[in-house]
Amino acid sequence: MSFVVTIAAIVAAGPSEALVATTIGTINFRQSLRPLYRHTFNAAQLAITAGLGGVAYLAVGGPVGDLQGLFPAVLAPLLVATAVNFLVNTLLVSTAFGLRDGKQALRIWTSHYAGLGGSYLAFALVGLLLGALYLEIGEASVIFLLIPLLVARHAFNATVTMQGIYDDTLRALMQAIETKDPYTRGHAERVSRLAEMTARTYGLREDQCRLIRYAALMHDVGKLGVLSTILQKPGKLTPDEYDHMKLHPARGVEIVGGIDLLDEAIVGVRHHHERMDGMGYPDGLKGEQIPLLARLITVADAFDSMTSTRTYRVAKTIEEAFAELRRCAGTQFDPRCLEALERAIARNGWEPFPEIEQHDDEGHEHAVSL
Amino acid sequence: MRFRSSEGLTIAAAFAVVAAVLPFLDVADWRTLAAFSILVAASELFEVTLPNDVRYSLGLAPALGLALLGSIKPEVTNPPLASVMLAFAAGMLLATLVRALRGRPLVIAESAAHVLALAAGAAAYNTLKSVEDMPLFDIEKTAGATDISIIGFTAMFITVLGIETLLTSLRRVERERVPFVPVFRGVLAATFALHLSVLSVGALLAVAYPALDYWAFPLYLAPLAMTQYAFKQFASIRKTYLQTIRALSKVPEMAGYTAPGHSTRVAQLSVAIARELGVPEQELNEIEYAALLHDIGRVSIPEPTEATEASSKMQLATVGAAIIRETGHFPKVAEMIEKQHHPYRKRGEGSNAELPPGAKIIKVASSFDDHTRPGGIGLSPHDVLDRLSLGMAFDYDPEVVQALRRVLEKQGSL
Numbered sequence: 001m002s003f004v005v006t007i008a009a010i011v012a013a014g015p016s017e018a019l020v021a022t023t024i025g026t027i028n029f030r031q032s033l034r035p036l037y038r039h040t041f042n043a044a045q046l047a048i049t050a051g052l053g054g055v056a057y058l059a060v061g062g063p064v065g066d067l068q069g070l071f072p073a074v075l076a077p078l079l080v081a082t083a084v085n086f087l088v089n090t091l092l093v094s095t096a097f098g099l100r101d102g103k104q105a106l107r108i109w110t111s112h113y114a115g116l117g118g119s120y121l122a123f124a125l126v127g128l129l130l131g132a133l134y135l136e137i138g139e140a141s142v143i144f145l146l147i148p149l150l151v152a153r154h155a156f157n158a159t160v161t162m163q164g165i166y167d168d169t170l171r172a173l174m175q176a177i178e179t180k181d182p183y184t185r186g187h188a189e190r191v192s193r194l195a196e197m198t199a200r201t202y203g204l205r206e207d208q209c210r211l212i213r214y215a216a217l218m219h220d221v222g223k224l225g226v227l228s229t230i231l232q233k234p235g236k237l238t239p240d241e242y243d244h245m246k247l248h249p250a251r252g253v254e255i256v257g258g259i260d261l262l263d264e265a266i267v268g269v270r271h272h273h274e275r276m277d278g279m280g281y282p283d284g285l286k287g288e289q290i291p292l293l294a295r296l297i298t299v300a301d302a303f304d305s306m307t308s309t310r311t312y313r314v315a316k317t318i319e320e321a322f323a324e325l326r327r328c329a330g331t332q333f334d335p336r337c338l339e340a341l342e343r344a345i346a347r348n349g350w351e352p353f354p355e356i357e358q359h360d361d362e363g364h365e366h367a368v369s370l
Numbered sequence: 371m372r373f374r375s376s377e378g379l380t381i382a383a384a385f386a387v388v389a390a391v392l393p394f395l396d397v398a399d400w401r402t403l404a405a406f407s408i409l410v411a412a413s414e415l416f417e418v419t420l421p422n423d424v425r426y427s428l429g430l431a432p433a434l435g436l437a438l439l440g441s442i443k444p445e446v447t448n449p450p451l452a453s454v455m456l457a458f459a460a461g462m463l464l465a466t467l468v469r470a471l472r473g474r475p476l477v478i479a480e481s482a483a484h485v486l487a488l489a490a491g492a493a494a495y496n497t498l499k500s501v502e503d504m505p506l507f508d509i510e511k512t513a514g515a516t517d518i519s520i521i522g523f524t525a526m527f528i529t530v531l532g533i534e535t536l537l538t539s540l541r542r543v544e545r546e547r548v549p550f551v552p553v554f555r556g557v558l559a560a561t562f563a564l565h566l567s568v569l570s571v572g573a574l575l576a577v578a579y580p581a582l583d584y585w586a587f588p589l590y591l592a593p594l595a596m597t598q599y600a601f602k603q604f605a606s607i608r609k610t611y612l613q614t615i616r617a618l619s620k621v622p623e624m625a626g627y628t629a630p631g632h633s634t635r636v637a638q639l640s641v642a643i644a645r646e647l648g649v650p651e652q653e654l655n656e657i658e659y660a661a662l663l664h665d666i667g668r669v670s671i672p673e674p675t676e677a678t679e680a681s682s683k684m685q686l687a688t689v690g691a692a693i694i695r696e697t698g699h700f701p702k703v704a705e706m707i708e709k710q711h712h713p714y715r716k717r718g719e720g721s722n723a724e725l726p727p728g729a730k731i732i733k734v735a736s737s738f739d740d741h742t743r744p745g746g747i748g749l750s751p752h753d754v755l756d757r758l759s760l761g762m763a764f765d766y767d768p769e770v771v772q773a774l775r776r777v778l779e780k781q782g783s784l
Contacts, residue, residue, distance in 0.1 A: 071585040124590035129578060132589070136581040144577065147570035148593045152561045155600035162607040165699050166614070172697040173618050177669055221618075224625040238634070255624060256617050262609040 002026065002150070003085060003120065006050045007127025010081060011074065012134045014064045015054020020188035022050040045092040053085035059319040067135040074128065082124040086117055101346075111206045174217050177224060184220075187304060192217040194300035194341065197348055202296065202340040215265035216297050219272050222252030245280045249273055268293035272301055275332045299325065299341050302333065315352060318345065373665040374439035376540040377479035387489045388459055391452035400521050403448045403457040404464045406436045409575075409587050410461025411468065416598040420560045421651075424538060425477060428594055428752040429465060430484055433458040434526070434572035435490035435579070435590075437519060441499055443580040451492050458488055495522040502640040518573060531558070531565045549781045556651025567597045612658070619662035627668040629746060632739055637661035639735040639777070640728070646773040649727065653702075657728040660706035664732050666690045667707075683711050706732060714767040721767070730767040734758060734774055737766070 002025045009018035027045040062077030063069050090113035091105070098105035126145065133141030174188045192308035199209045226248055230241045237245065252269045256262060271285060271294035277287035290298075306321040316324065322342060329335040373381065397403060414429035436457060440448035449457070462481045469476055499522035538561075539554040571594055578586035619633040640661040641654055649657065667690030691708035694700055706728035714730050715721050741747045741754040749757070756776055762768045778784045 032647065122592050124597055125589055126596065129574070129586075129589045129592065132582055133574070133578055137577060141577070144574045145593065148567040148574075148597050150601040151567045152593075152596045154563065155597075155604045157605045159600070159607050161603065162611065166576060166699075167612050168695045168699060169611070170614060170618075172693060173663075173666070174665065176693040176697065177618070177621055221621060222624075224621050249596065251624060255620050256614075257615050259610060259613040261606075261613070274638050 002046060003089075004127040004130060006046075006085065007078070007081065007124050008130035008134060010050075010054045010062070010064070011059050011078075011128055011131030012072070015051060015058060018054045019047055019051045023047045024056045035356055039290060041096060045089065045096070048092065049089040050086050052083045052088050053295060056084040059083035065135065067092040070132060070135075078124055078128055082120055085124075086120040090114075090116065093130070107203070111200065111209070115205070170217055174221070177221065184308075184310075187308065188217050188220060190304045190308075191219065191297065191300045194304060194344075194350075195297050198296050198300055198337065198341045201344040201347070202337065204292075208293075211262065211265040211267065212293055212296060215268035215293060216300060217267050218295055219252065219301065220248065220258050221255050222248035222250065222269075224251075236275060240314065246273075250282055264291055267291040268297050271293070272296070272297045276334055277331045280332075290334075292337075295337045296340075299333050299337045303341060304352075307350075318350065318352065373479060374541070374544045376537070376544045377482075380486065380541075381482040382478050384485040387486060388455055391455050391489075392454040394450050395456060396450050396453055399447050399449065399453075403436075403449065403453055404460075405584060405587070406432050407457045407461040407464065409590075410458055411464035412591070413594060414462065414465035415468070416594055418564065418598050419606060420564070420601065421605065421655075423664060424557055424560055425475075425480065426561065426564055427465075427480075428568055428571075428598065429458075429461060429482075430488060430530070431568045431572040431594060432575055432590075433461070433484075433488050434491060434530070434569060435575035437488070437495060437526075438523075438573055439574035439579065440517060441495070441522070442576055446580045447759075451489070451496065454492055455485070455489060459485060480538075481540060482684075483534060486537070487530045487533040490533050491526040492603075494525040494529040495519070498522045498525040518576070523569070523573065526564065527569050528708055530569065531562065534563060534565065540584045546645075549648050552645065552648050552650050559652070564597070564601065571597070615659050615662050619666070622665050622668050625669065627671065628665045629740075629743055632736075633662050633665060634741050635743070636664065636732065636735045639738065639774075640731045642777045642781075643731050643735060643773045644728070646776050647727065647731075647769065653728075656700065657706065657731065658704050659700065660703045660728050661709075661735065663690065663694065663703070663708050663733050664707050664736060665725065666693055687711055695731075700730070702726065705729070708738070711765045715764050717764065729769050732771075734766050734770045738774065751778055755784075 002022055004356055005025055006018050006022045009021040012261060017167070023043050023046060026039070026046050039288045057077045057080065060080050061073070062081065090109060094109040095105040096111060097108050128151070130145050133145070138157065175186070178185050192213050194257070196209050196213040199212045200269060204212070226245055230237065230244055233241070249270050249272060253266055256269060257266060261316050268291065271280075271290050274280035274285045274290045274294060276281065276287050276290070276295075278284050280290075302325060303321055306316045306324060307318060309315045325333060325338055325341075329338050393605065409432040410429045413432055414427045416427045416428045418428070420426060421454045433454060436449060437451070437454045440450075462484065466476055466478065466481065490642060499519035509582070512649060519592045535554060535558050538557050539550060541549070542553050543550050543556070574593070575586060575590045578590060582589065616634070617652050618636075619637075623630050623632065637658050641658050644654055644657050665686075667686035667688070670686070687708055687710050691704040694704040694707060706726050709725055709729040712722070712725055712733075714725055737758065738751075738754055739746075741749045741757065742751060755771070755778070758766050758771045758774070762771055
């Protein structure tokens with residue numbers, strides 16, 4: 001939002017004024033002063049951004065403080081200033097995050113900020129409007145523009161809040177749904193985190209990573225329709241029992257199919273048991289036919305399965321699990337997804353599901369321990 | 371195309387107003403009028419859908435701006451109300467045409483409402499703008515401020531807000547046969563900020579146009595687009611949330627813990643009963659969530675069995691509430707689920723004032739569905755109402771049962 005002020009100041013008064021205005025605007029009395037480096041960084045990077053943007057604007061001959069000659073002379077310089085501002089700002093922030101979290105700046109930029117160019121342009125136009133109005137009527141211009149901007153920001157904040165609520169709700173509900181089988185408790189959450197980690201390492205955009213987070217969280221929701229006796233059977237399943245199991249991806253799609261947001265991610269639910277060699281279910285898709293989201297969930301799912309204790313076998317260590325997965329790369333798993341998973345775990349670490357002690361399972365689980 | 375009476379009246383009124391002002395038309399400055407017409411049409415393309423399906427479009431902004439122009443810079447242009455109305459009507463017609471071509475809903479009644487709101491708003495402004503010059507009011511104008519009368523502006527806002535809200539509420543009341551006052555308050559709350567934005571942007575345009583000429587048009591669209599985008603995002607995430615809750619509410623069914631469609635039907639019925647009881651719009655969502663998830667506690671049972679014992683029912687309700695509390699949000703939803711089996715009154719006591727209405731409503735709605743659904747006990751609605759009436763001493767709140775009766779009558783089930 002400070003960008004609006006920056007552009008307005010550049011147009012109305014010039015780059016030095018813009019720099020001052022922007023920097024002063026970063027002072028936020030409501031936030032605590034710790035950590036100090038964050039505020040310093042913010043002020044500094046915005047100052048650099050505003051300054052460079054202003055300089056670029058002047059360099060291509062942008063009019064300053066001149067209402068009569070504003071149009072159309074301002075358009076091209078505005079575009080240039082916006083582009084400079086956008087790139088400098090987002091690259092500086094990406095670099096900062098990269099240094100702090102140990103990730104590549106360019107990767108952060110591509111996944112988080114690259115898509116924001118359009119909004120910057122919209123903000124630039126608003127800034128231009130503000131600047132022009134300021135030249136025309138002075139300070140009162142701010143009031144008129146303030147209201148729609150505040151309203152928009154309020155709606156935007158509400159959206160972000162709602163997003164958080166959504167995540168929390170989904171996680172809690174899925175956790176509750178899983179409690180039927182104590183051995184799979186937390187499985188959905190773990191697969192979700194693994195899949196998202198892997199997707200990010202693979203290089204997917206931020207919104208795609210969010211989709212995979214949700215799809216992976218709900219990938220086994222269809223298992224609720226499978227009898228417990230089959231789910232927890234210690235030995236191998238009979239062909240009939242196996243056929244019954246194979247229905248669960250499709251049933252999962254039935255449940256979550258009504259969520260528009262997840263339209264693209266539904267395929268992750270439906271196809272998470274396909275195999276690269278075409279011998280999977282339900283549709284027997286082969287190789288690249290299997291949607292990428294599904295292939296990512298498959299490796300995450302398999303990895304967590306192997307590293308958790310089940311009724312029918314003991315957990316493997318991470319190394320053992322990867323060895324096993326690598327053996328099946330190409331036939332069952334996508335090698336590139338597998339590699340992304342390995343790199344993600346190498347970079348971020350992973351705590352496998354702790355061993356559960358055997359306790360008597362006489363159905364005394366009716367009180368959900370939360 | 372059929373119109374309900376409130377819609378028909380609105381459209382007729384709009385035509386009447388336009389016809390009434392037509393004799394005063396002055397199209398000397400037709401270029402400006404035409405330009406604003408096109409701007410109205412372009413702004414109409416920015417559609418916003420608010421909660422509870424209130425549809426809104428932003429074409430009023432340039433029209434209001436045009437109405438204000440004569441006040442600010444009469445030397446640039448000073449269109450009489452008639453010309454403003456004509457420009458707006460022309461723009462709306464163009465927008466309707468575009469909608470027809472795109473296959474989108476034509477929203478003719480809504481457009482007519484805008485016409486009326488514009489007429490009233492502009493009239494209010496014109497009437498009250500000179501109030502500030504009266505000795506009674508001595509409002510200091512800030513240096514360099516425009517000549518937009520603050521009192522006039524406020525009057526315009528209140529008028530536009532009032533008429534739009536009134537007509538929107540009437541439309542809904544007629545379409546869904548729900549009580550008027552809660553709907554009115556709900557629409558007011560939902561559209562207040564948006565109307566404020568529209569008016570501000572209109573004023574912005576009125577100030578920018580004399581200074582920037584036609585360049586003001588594309589520029590003004592930027593804040594408009596931002597407002598629309600922000601609201602769209604919010605509407606989108608709320609829709610996703612509801613869809614997700616709906617989806618997950620099917621899980622107990624799929625696992626065989628509850629009857630197919632039970633949660634959905636209970637939710638629909640609960641919302642209808644709540645509306646009938648005058649529950650505010652904002653609380654309806656929570657009741658819907660609670661109704662959709664009221665049986666979620668059952669997933670904690672190892673095997674699907676019909677939990678019919680009272681104590682196990684209460685326990686499952688507690689489990690369900692705990693699950694909702696685990697989200698960290700929606701404490702009221704959790705409370706409704708927890709108390710869904712509570713009697714509304716205990717022997718020797720008065721009605722339990724601490725029992726949330728949502729809990730009482732869900733109790734009635736769930737019981738109704740259990741008795742009437744196919745494959746269940748299979749009673750007719752009449753018989754179920756009788757049964758519920760028998761339980762009105764302690765179990766079922768009589769007000770809720772009456773509301774259910776009214777809902778069923780409106781639905782034609784009785």
